[in-house]
Amino acid sequence: MKNLEKTLRSVSENPKYIFRLTVQGVLVGFFAGLMVCLYRWLLAGSESVLRGYLSIIKGNIFFIVLFFIVLAILGLLIDWLTKWEADSAGSGIPQVYAEVKGHMEANWAKVLFSKVVSGVLTAIGGLSLGPEGPSVQIGGMAGKGIAKIFKGSKTDELRLILVGSAVGITAAFNAPLAGVIFVFEEINHGFDKTLVFIALVSAIVSDFISKIIFGQSTILNFPVLDIPLDSYWVLIILGVIIGLLGYGYNIGLIKSSDVLNNLKIPSWLKFVLVFMLSGVVALLIPEISDGGHFMMDILDVAIPSLSVLLVLLVLKYLFSMFSFSSGAPGGIFLPILVLGAYIGAIFGSVVVPAFGWQHDLIYRFIIISMAGFFAATVRSPITGIVLLAEMSGSTESLVAMIFVSLIAYVVPTLLGNEPIYESLYDRLLLNKNKELVKKPSKHVLSEYIVPLDCNYINFKIKDIPFPKNAIVVSVIRNGKYMIPTEDFNIIYSDQIHVLTDSNDYPYVRQEIEELFGG
Known part of the structure; x- marks a missing residue:
């Protein structure tokens, strides 16, 4: 000991x-x-x-x-x-x-x-x-x-x-x-x-x-104007729209992945066909090619007409899903932000003229919608809000981004949709059917925070069904380090350190996260 x-x-x-x-x-x-x-x-x-x-x-x-x-x-x-x-x-x-x-x-x-x-x-x-x-x-x-x-x-x-x-x-x-x-x-x-x-x-x-x-310049250099406080109710509508579109995007991405993965053709032929179709898109609609920098540059120059925005949004949505579902190395982070930007541009192009606001206020809706669509799909609202604040170099949109992001987060969650990266993680393990390879034994010290809704608050360690192949070796409470006995009571916000073997770690972590509601 x-x-x-x-x-x-x-x-x-x-x-x-x-x-x-x-x-x-x-x-x-x-x-x-x-x-x-x-x-x-x-x-x-x-x-x-x-x-x-x-x-x-x-x-x-x-x-x-x-x-x-x-x-x-x-x-x-x-x-x-x-x-x-x-x-x-x-x-x-x-x-x-x-x-x-x-x-x-x-x-x-x-x-x-x-x-x-x-x-x-x-x-x-x-x-x-x-x-x-x-x-x-x-x-x-x-x-x-x-x-x-x-x-x-x-x-x-x-x-x-x-x-x-x-x-x-x-x-x-x-x-x-x-x-x-x-x-x-x-x-x-x-x-x-x-x-x-x-x-x-x-x-x-x-x-x-x-x-x-x-260079030190921010990625987004849009003009930022204030939305009148008495018109903040429009953000509720925007949040609901973004939440529904985020739900559709996540569902579409998984469904399209299923379709391409179930094709009875060799993988080399699939990638050749994917690149061929991408070439057709590049020739006919070059605006939607690549991750989305070109589409963002379009907004930076001037806001296109409503019809052009709608066409680019739909085509980018479809091509983004197709590209990612192919399994080619690449992410959806930037396409998600671009889609969010165009959702905001479309919404702003409708709302701004209707209320007689300044045209540049559309850019505020673009920034807000980028954060909102990130929250709706990835389900990490804090990251999205901070990311857009850093990308735009401004915190002036912070309250509006929080407002819309929370609504956009809640809508797909209530509809029972999983965050996109969690869905992809589950499918990664399922599709590869990977068994954990036995590795040379090493100890892993992992940390877990006791949440407020934990069912084992005020329980003694010996009464909590920790995995048999894991040992609670230390607890940090209010900044103080302690070695607990089996009669030690766990309380809210305790930082619990658990020692386990590296070969058991995946299952131990999963079980403890389920215990604590992680």
Whole structure:
């Protein structure tokens, strides 16, 4: 018992341990930040190549035929890469989630290479996929690489994967706070003070690198005007609309994935056909190609007519679902924000003239709707609100974003719809049918917060049905560290540390989260 207490104190309170983790956090911020910035730069270059080629291809049969030959080759390369490293397929966020939960053990170096290369290929192919999901996985795998180099504990490895994931959002959007919040709200689903500190350190380092490379200007530079307070009721309507559209998007994404996954054709042929169709879209409707930067640039120049906005929204919605459902490496983060922007533009184009407001007020609805649609689909409203505040460089829309995001969050939740990344995570484990591979035994120290609605508040530890292969080794209460006995009573907001074997960790975590209502 004394040896266990000494070990736990060295992890929880030892300044040397915190300093070592901080150094590792700085290295994760640097390495992951560089990798994500490289990925972001390569994607921008790939999209420029595609746009440049499309500008000279029209009317030239030879160039068009060459274009589709290249697309077929890209499809074959994507098929090879996703077979060579299966964990690089799709968004990347469900894979990080599965890794943190203990259900996967990815090869960090192979994932980094495959994800970056395949992301560039899908961008050249014009698929409507965003860079942010892959950026989260790239950051997470970079964090895992640093952990492997330092040969730390499994607990430290999981922490650095989460830290790297925060770097992914930070470097992709120049949004350090949103990156840190996203990790806790969407991936970790818990609060670890040490993790918060290290994640902030890494986020600041990576944000500095990102700003050196891409500049300090905010991603969105829209004019922002105030919505009259006596007209805030229109935000209720907007929130309900966004909630219903978010529900439809999540359902559509899963259904379309089922259709493409059930096609009785070889995977190489599927990817070739996907890239061919993407080429047709690029030739006929280039506005909806790629992740969505071009569509956002359209809004930045001027608000198109209502009919054009509606057509682009519907087509982007369909092409985004098709692209992601193909299983090609890429995310839905950016397409979700673009769809939200166009929902806001359409709503603003109707409401603003009807009330006789200034035309530029439409941009306020665009920003609000981006946060709202993120909340409706991903179901992480705090991340969406902070992200849009950082992207726009303004907190003036904060109250309106909160108002709409909460309504947009509630609507699909009441309709029984799961958050999109949780659905993708469940399907990832189901489709791969992965059994947890037995790994060399390592101890994992995980932390759980006792919520207010926990059924075991004021219960003694011995009376709580913790998994048999897990030990409650410490509790932090009101900032004070304690080694509990079996008669120790658990109360609200206790931070409970549980020690388990790495091979049992996925199931232990799931059982404890169910105990605490996680």
